[in-house]
Amino acid sequence: MSYKTDIEIAREASKRPIQEIGAKLGIGSDHLLPYGHDKAKLSQEFIDSVQNNKTGKLILVTAINPTPAGEGKTTTTVGLGDGLNRIGKKAAICIREASLGPCFGMKGGAAGGGYAQVIPMEDMNLHFTGDFHAITSAHNLLSAMIDNHIYWGNSLEIDTRRVAWRRVVDMNDRALRQITASLGGVSNGFPREAGFDITVASEVMAILCLSNNLEDLQKRLGDIIVAYRRDRSPVYCRDIKADGAMTVLLKDAMQPNLVQTLENNPAFVHGGPFANIAHGCNSVIATKTALKLADYVVTEAGFGADLGAEKFMNIKCRKAGIAPSVVVLVATVRAMKMNGGVLKADLGAENVNAVKDGCANLGRHIENLKSFGVPVVVAINHFVTDTDAEVEAIKAYVTNHGSEAILSRHWELGSEGSENLAKRVAEIADADMVSFAPIYPDDMPLMEKIETIAKRIYRADDVLADQKIRNQLKDWEDQGYGNLPICMAKTQYSFSTDPTLRGAPTGHSVPVREVRLSAGAGFVVVICGEIMTMPGLPRVPSAEAIMLNADNQIEGLF
């Protein structure tokens, strides 16, 4: 039996005008700013007008540690949203926007897969509604204004060796990681080391995704630390007077984007911060608006639950004053096998013992998630090659761990395949079993917060940080930043900082290489291991095969 590709399925979809999708949530077409016939932004007036609506139930979709086998987190988010609509619930999903640059490196970038996709997928992988371009412009305006300030006399006394604000581009371009700028003589400024990150790594992206409104956005932009003086005192974006113009550039980008699933259900796709040096969730404004419009809102967090869900709870929920009613933890038979030691090439063969071995990873995530006071359901995202015995092995393991696992076949069947999952998730959400709390309080010292995450989530024995790092954290506490949450940046492939340690490793330590203050976004980034904020292109970039076909359809992007 052969299956259609994602793009074939997407192109066969009977897409409805976006006004029809908005109407399902009570959004009048006057309040939808259209981008083509299939994308729209919600007007701020409308968002303001629904603030007194009752708040829906929030459902977080997260996953085991990712493996090359794929776990299908977005696919499950889409499938669950469609399943909830199928059983008569008013439901919407909230996911992140895709980054343009990586689409030209490796294939991919589709939003979901099979019969659980968000469309229009071409637009979502290209310019979409221009949000990332706006973020790039706002970021680089600040960069230009910093160097311009130095050029015209540097009255703020910026130490040009200590400019912390880099530039960004939404492109995989390793040649820009480290540059010397302002070369070429007097009229071009004072030469200094500089560099570019990819746009999703911009603090502006994190800020946009955590801001409640435009006023909050401007305040946070103003709080960005752009450089230090020789005496190490910080220079803020506000001092450069860039915060107003940056806000103007981000005015439209702040408005949530509405699109649709293959089954014509509403999907908010808004914001996309890196999941390592940032928190990896879609925007607060999209999630909170969706909660005012739908009875159930399904959203997802980046990477595995040790990183994504932890940050969702400790950063996004804490800041936004929201909490999930239930967490759906996605696992696949194939990923369990890889966690159990099977190589990717051998995934085709039934291997119940490997599934059982791999379940240790799943079990630890269940325990961790429960420690936030939220009920957990495991969704087994079904692959057509999975055997019944393998599926039953996961179910049995989860039952033994005091939770429940439900097989979901949305990839193959759309909402027909996710109906059972949807019913159970809705039941749990409706039961109001949640007693959510972040796992550390605001007023815990920063180092203790790091240790709390490392020990309680990663199950590490200790955190290794030299005195310089400890002093830095102490300095920030003295400057009033001690109440910020922690944003961990480590490998997503393991609970530990070693990407090769699958399953549920113990006896490991968490070495902290560097700490960074994202004063605008409002978190302290703790970097454990090599974190790449500007990817490169592979030897044969997928861009070489991307082109328009004779019907002006895009080939090679997916």
Add this chain to the structure above:
Amino acid sequence: MSYKTDIEIAREASKRPIQEIGAKLGIGSDHLLPYGHDKAKLSQEFIDSVQNNKTGKLILVTAINPTPAGEGKTTTTVGLGDGLNRIGKKAAICIREASLGPCFGMKGGAAGGGYAQVIPMEDMNLHFTGDFHAITSAHNLLSAMIDNHIYWGNSLEIDTRRVAWRRVVDMNDRALRQITASLGGVSNGFPREAGFDITVASEVMAILCLSNNLEDLQKRLGDIIVAYRRDRSPVYCRDIKADGAMTVLLKDAMQPNLVQTLENNPAFVHGGPFANIAHGCNSVIATKTALKLADYVVTEAGFGADLGAEKFMNIKCRKAGIAPSVVVLVATVRAMKMNGGVLKADLGAENVNAVKDGCANLGRHIENLKSFGVPVVVAINHFVTDTDAEVEAIKAYVTNHGSEAILSRHWELGSEGSENLAKRVAEIADADMVSFAPIYPDDMPLMEKIETIAKRIYRADDVLADQKIRNQLKDWEDQGYGNLPICMAKTQYSFSTDPTLRGAPTGHSVPVREVRLSAGAGFVVVICGEIMTMPGLPRVPSAEAIMLNADNQIEGLF
């Protein structure tokens, strides 16, 4: 008497839904891809469907050499378009898109002024429909792929000292003019000198504006010369295999944008190449589509007629197979006075003699334009401080020069003020008096083409070019580029290459500093004097005052 500011007038406009504006030209709303409620792109299907319509009359608006007093070329384009609609003609205008970067440096960027404006002006000065962001992405994808090719072994044997393709950003950022890229060790590539231009200076911009369709676009992108080998043989974009993906990135950007004037008449705003190192006109696809939809299409060219109109005729009309039925040459009393030697501070006082002295500049432009075989009308763009005697002095001069000058008060009165101009322009266009021809043939040697422009348009005695430049031109002829037109890059403030020589200078020479081959756009750029392709920000950038007010309206942008 006090006048309203442009932004006050624009905000009071009774904007109509863009579907209504499209309907005036017979564009069904299915074929309008909306961007908000007041902007839309035309679908390619619709453009294809109107190719057998009859072709309207093209009206070019150009101007005397610009002075700090302002001449109001776009304002007159808008006013004339509204005037034509007022007298019952089916008319549309075609103008360029604004660049984002300069808006944060100096105030300005509005499209027209007074009661002759295109709206929504905020969007047009910010992200608009994302065309420039798409061009930036396409340009920088090629840049990243070139360095990536070198990184992975450089099988094309690019001489890294001879990479001709820079990067672009739509921001005034002098620190990026000259950089060293790929620093930081093995994983970041081979360090080399590089740099950024502003997006409007990208050859991709010029290509998009000269392409007839997506197929033509991809062919031209493939033709771009990105680098040279040690043996000086060129490496093309096609060799890097970036042309397909760049075309995909530009798919939507190729579609013309429709907006409206304050009087709710259709305005196409599409493309915006630099007027020095490129040809400075809106896109061919917008102009040609507008000609299929309207009976009269008013468009403009960059800078004064010596640069803008010359390139419009010799590059755009030649390549697109179009010709203006009449040329409107915009002059103002104030600009005539400055050409006659008056300082900006003294412009308020009546000075008929200075007006008469300055008219020499106007006279030469009239002669030049007539040499292309097209009828010329002078539009005196009325300022409220102009005296009758001053206006009459211009009229008399123009009449003596075998043309006619018409006072137009569109800035103050909208189409009521431009009715006379519109009537006369329509009469001339309808009379089919044109016998248009570019002033040099395709097969003239490149150096002779340069001399033809310098002598016939600039009235220079000779062209100064050293042997190296002459050899370069000869090499390009040997390589098959001899049939390309010339794109002159010189100061816009004078017929000569000396910006201080106003009026109608004679006895001057044109020194050629550098020649560049834009093989994709299809012209040879001849640089005479200092040409800046990356502006800087001033000491106090206007960005410092740009912000949202309490009603979330943008302040400080205009």
